[in-house]
Amino acid sequence: MMNGRIYNFSAGPSMLPEPVLLRIQEELLNCGGSGMSVLEMSHRSKVYDDIICGAVENVREVMQVPDNYKILFLHGGATGLFAALPMNLGTKSGIADYIVSGNFSGGAYKEAKKYLKEARLAGSSEADNFNHIPTPEELTLSPDADYLHVCWNNTIFGTTWKYIPDSGDVPLIADMSSSIMSEPVDVSRFGAIYAGVQKNLAPAGVTLLIIREDLITDPMPITPKIWNFKTQVEKNSMLNTPPTFPIYCVKLVTDYLKETGGLEAIAKKNREKAAILYDYLDSQDFYKTSVKKEDRSMMNVTFRTSSEELDKAFVAGQAERGFSNLKGHRLVGGMRASIYNAMPKEGVEALVAYMKDFAAAH
Amino acid sequence: MMNGRIYNFSAGPSMLPEPVLLRIQEELLNCGGSGMSVLEMSHRSKVYDDIICGAVENVREVMQVPDNYKILFLHGGATGLFAALPMNLGTKSGIADYIVSGNFSGGAYKEAKKYLKEARLAGSSEADNFNHIPTPEELTLSPDADYLHVCWNNTIFGTTWKYIPDSGDVPLIADMSSSIMSEPVDVSRFGAIYAGVQKNLAPAGVTLLIIREDLITDPMPITPKIWNFKTQVEKNSMLNTPPTFPIYCVKLVTDYLKETGGLEAIAKKNREKAAILYDYLDSQDFYKTSVKKEDRSMMNVTFRTSSEELDKAFVAGQAERGFSNLKGHRLVGGMRASIYNAMPKEGVEALVAYMKDFAAAH
Numbered sequence: 095m096m097n098g099r100i101y102n103f104s105a106g107p108s109m110l111p112e113p114v115l116l117r118i119q120e121e122l123l124n125c126g127g128s129g130m131s132v133l134e135m136s137h138r139s140k141v142y143d144d145i146i147c148g149a150v151e152n153v154r155e156v157m158q159v160p161d162n163y164k165i166l167f168l169h170g171g172a173t174g175l176f177a178a179l180p181m182n183l184g185t186k187s188g189i190a191d192y193i194v195s196g197n198f199s200g201g202a203y204k205e206a207k208k209y210l211k212e213a214r215l216a217g218s219s220e221a222d223n224f225n226h227i228p229t230p231e232e233l234t235l236s237p238d239a240d241y242l243h244v245c246w247n248n249t250i251f252g253t254t255w256k257y258i259p260d261s262g263d264v265p266l267i268a269d270m271s272s273s274i275m276s277e278p279v280d281v282s283r284f285g286a287i288y289a290g291v292q293k294n295l296a297p298a299g300v301t302l303l304i305i306r307e308d309l310i311t312d313p314m315p316i317t318p319k320i321w322n323f324k325t326q327v328e329k330n331s332m333l334n335t336p337p338t339f340p341i342y343c344v345k346l347v348t349d350y351l352k353e354t355g356g357l358e359a360i361a362k363k364n365r366e367k368a369a370i371l372y373d374y375l376d377s378q379d380f381y382k383t384s385v386k387k388e389d390r391s392m393m394n395v396t397f398r399t400s401s402e403e404l405d406k407a408f409v410a411g412q413a414e415r416g417f418s419n420l421k422g423h424r425l426v427g428g429m430r431a432s433i434y435n436a437m438p439k440e441g442v443e444a445l446v447a448y449m450k451d452f453a454a455a456h
Numbered sequence: 457m458m459n460g461r462i463y464n465f466s467a468g469p470s471m472l473p474e475p476v477l478l479r480i481q482e483e484l485l486n487c488g489g490s491g492m493s494v495l496e497m498s499h500r501s502k503v504y505d506d507i508i509c510g511a512v513e514n515v516r517e518v519m520q521v522p523d524n525y526k527i528l529f530l531h532g533g534a535t536g537l538f539a540a541l542p543m544n545l546g547t548k549s550g551i552a553d554y555i556v557s558g559n560f561s562g563g564a565y566k567e568a569k570k571y572l573k574e575a576r577l578a579g580s581s582e583a584d585n586f587n588h589i590p591t592p593e594e595l596t597l598s599p600d601a602d603y604l605h606v607c608w609n610n611t612i613f614g615t616t617w618k619y620i621p622d623s624g625d626v627p628l629i630a631d632m633s634s635s636i637m638s639e640p641v642d643v644s645r646f647g648a649i650y651a652g653v654q655k656n657l658a659p660a661g662v663t664l665l666i667i668r669e670d671l672i673t674d675p676m677p678i679t680p681k682i683w684n685f686k687t688q689v690e691k692n693s694m695l696n697t698p699p700t701f702p703i704y705c706v707k708l709v710t711d712y713l714k715e716t717g718g719l720e721a722i723a724k725k726n727r728e729k730a731a732i733l734y735d736y737l738d739s740q741d742f743y744k745t746s747v748k749k750e751d752r753s754m755m756n757v758t759f760r761t762s763s764e765e766l767d768k769a770f771v772a773g774q775a776e777r778g779f780s781n782l783k784g785h786r787l788v789g790g791m792r793a794s795i796y797n798a799m800p801k802e803g804v805e806a807l808v809a810y811m812k813d814f815a816a817a818h
Contacts, residue, residue, distance in 0.1 A: 098486050098489075098491055099485060099486055099491050099492060100490075100491030100492060102491070102492045102496055104496070104497070104498040104501070105498070106498070106697065107495065107496055107497055107498060107499065107697065107700055108496060108498075109492070109496050110493065110495055110496055112485070115484060115485050115493055115495070116485070118484060118495075119481055119484040119485060122477060122480060122481040122484065123461060123474070123477050123478070123481060124460050124461055127460075128462075128780075129460055129461050129462030129464070129778070129780070130461060130462060130464045130471070130780070131472065131477055132659075133469065133472055133477070133480075133658075133659035133705070134464055134466070134469055134470055134471050134472055134659070135466070135469055136466040136467070136468070136469060136470075136781050137469065137660070139466070139780075139781065169531050169532040169533065169536055170531040170532055170536070170680070170682050171531065171682065171696045171697055172696070173681065173682050173695070173696035174531055174532070174680060174682050174696075176680075176681075177680035177681070177682075178680075205680070205681060208677060208678055208680075209678065290697060292697055292700075296495075297494075297495035297496070297700060297701045298499070298697045298698065298699055298700045298701070299661040299662070299699035299700070299701060299702065300661070315570060316570055316571065316678055318532070318536060318538075318539035318540075318567070318570075318680075319535065319538075319539070319567060320532050320533065320535050320536050320539075333535070334533045334534070334535035334536075335468065335469065335533055335652060335654055335660045336660065337660055337661035337699060337702075338469055338654075338659060338660045338661070339659045339660070339661060339701060339702070340661065340699075340701070343495070416491070418490075418491070418492070418501075419498050419501065
């Protein structure tokens with residue numbers, strides 16, 4: 095790596111493409127000849143309007159978002175949306191289905207209970223410590239639900255949906271925080287897709303929401319105005335001062351995605367990166383991964399040795415190899431390598447080399 | 457100005473100190489020898505923990521925040537807090553007093569009605585188009601209120617509180633978004649002070665909340681978890697991923713404030729800057745300002761010529777002089793010069809020179 099930089103396997107916030115960082119650095123004092131930093135720009139100015147509109151256009155182009163979907167930038171992270179979604183979408187029957195496949199989907203389910211007449215547990219893999227995504231047979235879906243909620247990629251456990259659950263006419267809402275723009279997705283199969291940007295798109299601080307127009311109606315009266323989707327659509331995400339800098343970064347990151355071949359190209363790269371790690375894991379038995387093979391995440395790879403002591407030693411040795419953030423989440427233990435879009439293939443190769451050396455030495 | 461930079465009179469987001477921008481730029485790819493950008497840092501890492509704790513310590517030191525106050529960084533801007541405050545503080549009598557002295561205090565009042573049993577209008581200067589701050593005689597305060605809310609500096613109208621309303625035992629809550637850290641404030645006189653950071657402290661994207669410990673209790677059950685003050689205190693503002701970058705900027709800006717003499721020094725500079733503009737305004741009659749003299753804001757100076765046509769010409773001529781964002785808010789018209797902490801005295805002098813030239817030419 096250049097500039098004394100390391101391979102940062104953080105689950106989020108996480109690595110950004112170096113060309114994007116260099117661009118931010120270059121124009122930090124004077125953005126686009128405006129005579130001011132992007133950090134200082136009025137969100138009501140022409141120069142910033144070009145940035146936010148450019149970000150929206152890029153998201154639409156890169157993800158091939160159909161015309162009948164709106165694209166919003168909102169406050170509060172995905173956890174904020176856990177409240178905002180039932181407030182905005184749970185207004186007909188007041189019932190919604192939640193599939194719990196990990197920590198964040200569980201958090202979304204719990205938060206929704208505050209606002210809905212009934213938040214239903216439509217499926218869960220908790221009994222198996224979230225080592226898989228619930229199968230179609232494990233789901234009990236409600237035809238009268240206002241929506242079905244899933245978390246697409248489970249950052250902590252290292253699993254991801256490989257099939258789209260068939261919810262019939264019930265809109266499917268997906269938290270894609272840790273997989274957004276890592277591969278092509280058929281947006282038209284979803285009622286809404288949302289994502290905290292801090293894994294694949296930008297530094298922390300803004301939430302991307304892609305939502306089908308017909309789902310945008312008057313929300314519950316208790317909805318904080320910053321989360322009224324209808325008003326935010328009318329105001330182009332600028333009902334109040336938006337988090338201007340992360341939105342600018344989304345613009346730059348999606349510019350970069352477009353220049354480097356879009357989602358097809360990044361998906362190919364991500365598949366290769368994940369295969370390097372999983373192929374190695376499957377080839378030996380020093381490290382184990384508890385995740386069901388067919389549900390493995392391409393973004394977050396969890397593994398462990400035979401003992402907590404060795405896990406600790408593995409994590410302790412990372413800095414010397416130029417790595418960071420390989421420690422697994424406290425709910426799972428062991429190790430986790432988050433290999434989002436911006437992690438170079440060389441980083442994954444270097445990690446596997448370390449894993450081999452460590453296994454040989456122990 | 458250096459680096460092709462201009463004098464940006466934006467009401468927010470607004471200018472940041474150039475030494476801070478240079479520091480951000482310098483360490484953008486590798487922050488503090490961590491091998492990663494601050495934009496890429498896990499909020500759970502040691503290196504980031506030092507940043508957020510440093511920001512909190514700096515706020516405490518610079519504003520001399522007493523020990524029995526907590527300091528939080530929250531999502532959603534001041535507008536988000538308009539909802540979060542009644543949810544957290546309006547739980548005893550369910551009654552709160554709101555003084556409406558401008559646009560944002562009106563917005564806070566309106567938002568609070570969604571959550572309180574009763575949001576009372578305790579005073580207003582709307583009948584005078586907000587040209588002054590309500591006097592003590594114009595207030596009707598409720599001794600049974602859970603709190604009294606004011607907006608300390610009215611960005612749009614250019615007025616500011618010069619006295620602290622006497623609310624007795626009722627905690628006084630102040631939105632100080634556009635005056636925070638512009639001069640010393642006796643924090644102990646307030647139950648809570650909050651501020652969107654995008655005027656004096658950082659780029660947009662985080663809200664600073666300083667709140668007296670005894671006011672932190674269980675909020676209303678409908679409170680979104682990201683705005684549960686009690687939980688956020690327990691989690692050191694990291695219940696979910698916080699907006700890491702603006703918090704880092706708060707750290708750098710408050711470092712800079714400390715290095716340059718703290719609030720006493722910046723207040724002196726701000727008084728000088730404002731005096732240059734107001735003294736000129738008082739010395740002539742080409743430009744008028746409708747704000748009552750004793751309530752003039754030190755941060756936002758509003759003025760106009762005798763006609764909308766001339767106002768337009770004035771604003772149209774700003775770019776040539778190296779200025780931007782001098783157009784007044786649409787609710788007021790005319791012009792507005794926002795001269796926050798980071799606006800150099802030279803910028804204000806250059807503006808007055810332009811005003812004189814423009815007046816002479818018309």
